[in-house]
Amino acid sequence: MFDDFFIRALVAGIGIAFVAGPLGCFVVWRRLSYFGDTLAHSALLGVTIAYSLEFNIAVSIFLISSAIALILIQLQKKTNLPSDALLGLLAHSSLAVGLVVIGFLTFIRFDIMGLLFGDILAVNKKDLITIWVGGALILLVLRLIWKPLFASTVNYELAQAEGLNPDRAKAVFTVLLAAIIAISIKLVGVLLITGMLIIPTAMARNLSDNPKKMVIFAIIGGLLSVFIGLFSSLEFNTPSGPSIIAAALVLFIFSLLKVKQTIQLKN
Amino acid sequence: MSIGNNILVKLNNVGFQQNQKWLVQGVSLQVEKGKIVTLIGPNGSGKSTTAKIALGLFKNIEGQVEKFTNNIGYVPQKISIDWTLPLRVRDFMLLTDNLTEDVIDEALSLTGVINLKDKSLGNLSGGEFQRVLLARAISKKPDLLVLDEPVQGVDFTGEIALYELIKEISEKLNCGILLISHDLHTVMSATDHVVCLNGHVCCSGSPKEVAKNSEYKALFGEQASQTLSIYEHKHDHVHANDGDIKKN
Numbered sequence: 001m002f003d004d005f006f007i008r009a010l011v012a013g014i015g016i017a018f019v020a021g022p023l024g025c026f027v028v029w030r031r032l033s034y035f036g037d038t039l040a041h042s043a044l045l046g047v048t049i050a051y052s053l054e055f056n057i058a059v060s061i062f063l064i065s066s067a068i069a070l071i072l073i074q075l076q077k078k079t080n081l082p083s084d085a086l087l088g089l090l091a092h093s094s095l096a097v098g099l100v101v102i103g104f105l106t107f108i109r110f111d112i113m114g115l116l117f118g119d120i121l122a123v124n125k126k127d128l129i130t131i132w133v134g135g136a137l138i139l140l141v142l143r144l145i146w147k148p149l150f151a152s153t154v155n156y157e158l159a160q161a162e163g164l165n166p167d168r169a170k171a172v173f174t175v176l177l178a179a180i181i182a183i184s185i186k187l188v189g190v191l192l193i194t195g196m197l198i199i200p201t202a203m204a205r206n207l208s209d210n211p212k213k214m215v216i217f218a219i220i221g222g223l224l225s226v227f228i229g230l231f232s233s234l235e236f237n238t239p240s241g242p243s244i245i246a247a248a249l250v251l252f253i254f255s256l257l258k259v260k261q262t263i264q265l266k267n
Numbered sequence: 268m269s270i271g272n273n274i275l276v277k278l279n280n281v282g283f284q285q286n287q288k289w290l291v292q293g294v295s296l297q298v299e300k301g302k303i304v305t306l307i308g309p310n311g312s313g314k315s316t317t318a319k320i321a322l323g324l325f326k327n328i329e330g331q332v333e334k335f336t337n338n339i340g341y342v343p344q345k346i347s348i349d350w351t352l353p354l355r356v357r358d359f360m361l362l363t364d365n366l367t368e369d370v371i372d373e374a375l376s377l378t379g380v381i382n383l384k385d386k387s388l389g390n391l392s393g394g395e396f397q398r399v400l401l402a403r404a405i406s407k408k409p410d411l412l413v414l415d416e417p418v419q420g421v422d423f424t425g426e427i428a429l430y431e432l433i434k435e436i437s438e439k440l441n442c443g444i445l446l447i448s449h450d451l452h453t454v455m456s457a458t459d460h461v462v463c464l465n466g467h468v469c470c471s472g473s474p475k476e477v478a479k480n481s482e483y484k485a486l487f488g489e490q491a492s493q494t495l496s497i498y499e500h501k502h503d504h505v506h507a508n509d510g511d512i513k514k515n
Contacts, residue, residue: 028351029349029351029352031351147363150362151362151363153352154348154352154354154359154362155343155346155348155362157319157322157324157341157343158341158343158346158362158363159362159363160322160323160324161319161322161323161324161339161341161343161413162339162340162341162363162364162407163337163338163339163363164363205351205353208353209353209355209387210353210354210355210358211352211353211354211358212358213353214353
């Protein structure tokens with residue numbers, strides 16, 4: 001059944017939605033949207049390196065994104081620039097370098113649009129294994145660091161004072177972010193992965209009063225976005241990434257109705 | 268059991284500086300099982316900093332901190348919950364520990380906020396939130412409680428009840444408490460040991476001893492010690508306006 005490209009894309013999308021939900025919640029809670037964006041932009045550089053060295057794409061993206069995260073931490077310590085400027089610097093320079101390198105690799109045919117916005121046709125059986133095995137690993141590790149990560153998201157000092165290790169949890173979480181970007185780039189594309197993390201989560205925030213509910217709604221929102229997005233991508237021949245994100249946006253707009261109701265109830 | 272085993276945390280001549288300014292310096296104190304140690308002092312005197320040093324929240328400190336327990340409950344002075352994170356009281360209770368429903372209910376009942384269990388944390392009043400913070404800290408039955416102004420914003424009758432509760436807890440759980448408080452009446456009635464800070468330890472001892480101390484009076488005014496007999500002792504230094512200490 002995985003011979004059909006559409007089924008493959010769908011199975012890939014379902015896997016990504018399950019991982020993006022919980023990770024996306026932490027991205028929103030910890031205000032890391034732009035950080036996620038920077039990692040995603042650097043993924044393009046990872047792709048080009050993978051192509052030129054004939055290396056596994058997912059592993060290459062994962063390594064480059066992790067390296068960019070480390071560089072960011074160093075720059076934060078050693079410069080006087082604010083974090084958002086550093087993030088912008090790294091995001092755009094790694095994207096630019098990635099695109100320049102692509103320009104040099106004339107012997108390989110690149111589908112730049114596919115890299116930037118995802119390609120429904122690009123997902124092969126190997127990618128499915130990467131997404132599902134990688135995704136399962138990401139969720140397992142997230143489960144292990146959940147307590148310290150969540151507690152320090154609420155209050156760093158409280159978590160540390162009571163014997164948890166917030167710094168380790170944060171470092172591991174950064175690696176997990178790099179990992180989900182690595183596994184989802186083919187379907188969603190470099191420029192829109194952060195949207196996959198944030199928009200279903202933003203929708204979920206409007207519908208939930210507790211963290212568990214928010215994670216579950218984020219997963220459901222992600223799944224719905226993948227279904228609606230991929231079917232419309234097939235129907236209207238649009239790139240898969242933007243279609244999924246646009247579907248997520250529609251869901252978010254619907255969720256606003258619920259917020260409006262709650263606010264009216266309060267008054 | 269030797270006396271040494273009763274010590275939960277011991278600060279030996281600790282200090283901490285930030286941006287080349289000492290927040291606190293030369294503090295030594297210890298908290299033992301079943302004892303309440305209270306830190307008093309004016310704003311900016313390093314009370315919270317000292318508590319945070321004891322909790323191991325700073326990396327580059329001077330001096331030594333010896334901790335003999337990892338089962339700690341902490342009520343910070345300031346805590347803000349981001350609205351992007353939907354959190355009910357019951358979720359907050361489970362923040363750093365896995366507790367059963369019964370344990371959560373018991374703690375919330377003790378601080379009088381069991382009715383708020385399903386409320387969103389963001390909708391609580393200051394006093395209610397403070398009670399929840401205290402409930403969370405005691406629910407895990409800690410060996411050491413660090414309470415940084417635990418009753419700020421609580422109504423007057425509630426304040427007295429909560430201080431009684433804190434004393435009761437220290438006896439019942441036989442846990443040590445490091446308390447930061449502005450309420451001198453409570454300090455004098457419920458505390459075993461008082462440390463008066465002003466960037467350094469001005470004086471310390473039992474509440475009675477400290478109340479007699481001239482530095483204490485200089486900091487808090489004559490009124491603060493008027494219930495107790497006035498006792499003068501030789502003051503070997505003065506405080507300059509910038510917080511510097513000058514030996515006489």
